[in-house]
Amino acid sequence: MKKNKKIINFSKRKFNIYFLLSILFLPISKNNLNQTDNSIKKIKYNNLVWQLNKKD
Amino acid sequence: MILSTLDQIDTSNIPVVIVGSGPAAITMALELEKNNIESLIIEAGEEKYSNNSQQSYEGEIVGDKISALTHNRLRQFGGTSGHWGGWCKPLEHYNFTNWNINKEDLDKYSDKACEILAIKNQFRNVELNKYFEQIEFQYSMVRFAKKFKNKIEKSKYIKLILKTQVTHFEGNDNITRYAICYSKGKRYKIHSKYFILACGGIENSRILLWTKEKNVGFIDINLPIGKYWMCHPWMLGGVGVLKKNKFKKILKENYINYEGPIHIATTSNIREEENILGGALYMNAIEDTKIHKEIIKDFLCVAPELGKKIAKKIFKKDLKCGNIFLQTEEEPKINNQIKLHSNLQDSLGVPITKLFYFQSKSTVKNAKIILENFGNFCRKTDSGRIAIKEEIDSLKGYDSLGVNHHLGGTRMGDNSKTSVVDKNLKLHNNKNLYVLGSSNFVSGGYANPTYTIIQMSLRLSTEISKKLL
Numbered sequence: 393m394k395k396n397k398k399i400i401n402f403s404k405r406k407f408n409i410y411f412l413l414s415i416l417f418l419p420i421s422k423n424n425l426n427q428t429d430n431s432i433k434k435i436k437y438n439n440l441v442w443q444l445n446k447k448d
Numbered sequence: 449m450i451l452s453t454l455d456q457i458d459t460s461n462i463p464v465v466i467v468g469s470g471p472a473a474i475t476m477a478l479e480l481e482k483n484n485i486e487s488l489i490i491e492a493g494e495e496k497y498s499n500n501s502q503q504s505y506e507g508e509i510v511g512d513k514i515s516a517l518t519h520n521r522l523r524q525f526g527g528t529s530g531h532w533g534g535w536c537k538p539l540e541h542y543n544f545t546n547w548n549i550n551k552e553d554l555d556k557y558s559d560k561a562c563e564i565l566a567i568k569n570q571f572r573n574v575e576l577n578k579y580f581e582q583i584e585f586q587y588s589m590v591r592f593a594k595k596f597k598n599k600i601e602k603s604k605y606i607k608l609i610l611k612t613q614v615t616h617f618e619g620n621d622n623i624t625r626y627a628i629c630y631s632k633g634k635r636y637k638i639h640s641k642y643f644i645l646a647c648g649g650i651e652n653s654r655i656l657l658w659t660k661e662k663n664v665g666f667i668d669i670n671l672p673i674g675k676y677w678m679c680h681p682w683m684l685g686g687v688g689v690l691k692k693n694k695f696k697k698i699l700k701e702n703y704i705n706y707e708g709p710i711h712i713a714t715t716s717n718i719r720e721e722e723n724i725l726g727g728a729l730y731m732n733a734i735e736d737t738k739i740h741k742e743i744i745k746d747f748l749c750v751a752p753e754l755g756k757k758i759a760k761k762i763f764k765k766d767l768k769c770g771n772i773f774l775q776t777e778e779e780p781k782i783n784n785q786i787k788l789h790s791n792l793q794d795s796l797g798v799p800i801t802k803l804f805y806f807q808s809k810s811t812v813k814n815a816k817i818i819l820e821n822f823g824n825f826c827r828k829t830d831s832g833r834i835a836i837k838e839e840i841d842s843l844k845g846y847d848s849l850g851v852n853h854h855l856g857g858t859r860m861g862d863n864s865k866t867s868v869v870d871k872n873l874k875l876h877n878n879k880n881l882y883v884l885g886s887s888n889f890v891s892g893g894y895a896n897p898t899y900t901i902i903q904m905s906l907r908l909s910t911e912i913s914k915k916l917l
Binding site for chain 1: 686687746747749750751753754820823824826827828830833834835836837838839841
């Protein structure tokens with residue numbers, strides 16, 4: 393029984409660490425995503441429609 | 449031998465009569481000569497075209513605007529090769545989907561075709577991504593009349609008569625007996641075993657339609673002569689700023705190192721996945737500094753930061769900056785067709801051409817999808833940026849830059865209700881009349897047609913030689 397309890401406790405700790413780390417790094421990973429964002433931005437100008445990246 | 453009059457020879461012993469003297473006709477006669485087979489080439493024009501001779505090509509165009517029929521073909525010895533651009537490339541495998549022959553049937557003749565056109569037998573396609581490939585054209589400088597005049601003059605087997613117009617054919621029991629022609633004001637009936645009609649993508653249909661009218665019952669009335677006419681829509685798709693070094697990095701050792709132009713074509717994947725016909729994008733070899741300035745000015749307005757970086761590179765060889773031209777495949781439509789004019793005739797009384805041509809809505813849709821996907825490729829790989837013409841982007845239409853290739857009208861096929869000639873280019877339900885040229889195309893692909901026409905001529909000459917030897 394003792395052994396089992398230990399395992400349960402360890403797994404909870406592991407989960408907590410993972411949870412905390414995810415929250416900590418969430419804003420950073422979001423920034424990284426923004427930096428590599430190449431989704432399209434279309435701009436009409438002089439009878440032409442430019443196909444640009446959002447960051448352009 | 450170049451004849452001054454048809455009375456000079458006994459034409460009844462010549463086994464092959466070829467109508468027209470363009471690349472298809474000359475290639476055919478030269479190949480027959482190799483097998484010691486005599487042929488008579490009948491050309492309506494003179495050695496050089498004139499305003500008068502070009503007038504015979506006048507026709508009425510009904511529907512959307514395309515280049516005048518007198519502008520993009522030459523009625524002269526050597527035909528339209530007298531002013532062609534020389535762009536050569538075979539059709540792709542997937543272009544033969546609806547043909548009754550396949551690419552291998554024509555590629556057997558590639559070496560010979562390249563020899564005639566004096567080009568390298570090298571047409572590489574290297575994949576840029578799933579949807580696009582860099583492609584390689586070869587550029588022929590051959591003017592057929594200039595290159596082969598001496599050979600024809602000295603030939604024992606080839607007879608050439610100029611200023612002689614074939615108006616129609618006569619025959620019965622499914623056998624073509626005579627080509628009816630006019631030379632120096634005199635009417636001739638030329639008898640032969642085999643007749644090859646090789647007058648180009650308009651005249652082939654016109655002469656067959658007139659034959660059908662003159663000999664009721666001789667030609668199968670159900671044949672769709674003149675129908676499924678096509679061209680290669682040629683348009684300004686937009687502008688672009690491309691970094692050649694990025695393309696080189698993507699393709700590594702496979703990069704096709706053209707000096708100036710960039711040629712990109714669609715792969716079969718984009719055709720299948722987006723349900724479109726193919727096309728090829730082209731940027732000129734010669735850089736135009738005026739266009740450079742305009743594009744960079746616009747680019748600075750729409751993307752100032754990136755524009756500044758690009759502007760610094762403008763005079764570097766790495767940067768390709770200019771118009772993006774697009775040549776697309778066109779869907780064959782039964783109502784785009786050549787008919788005989790009901791009121792107007794040429795000087796010999798043959799009705800002039802009345803061409804019904806309507807741009808297909810699918811062409812502008814294809815153009816938009818091709819350009820958008822190419823734009824995506826450029827953005828995602830940072831190999832450049834492009835801008836699409838607003839009327840194409842909004843699917844309103846496109847401005848045709850001209851129609852230089854006449855395709856279809858006597859298309860190949862097995863079914864005589866939907867095609868005019870069989871896989872050996874013989875008119876359906878006729879024993880000895882063959883039609884040769886771009887009029888036989890079932891689909892046009894994006895490549896210029898002359899190379900394929902030469903391959904077809906070589907294939908037909910093999911067929912005719914087999915019959916005569």
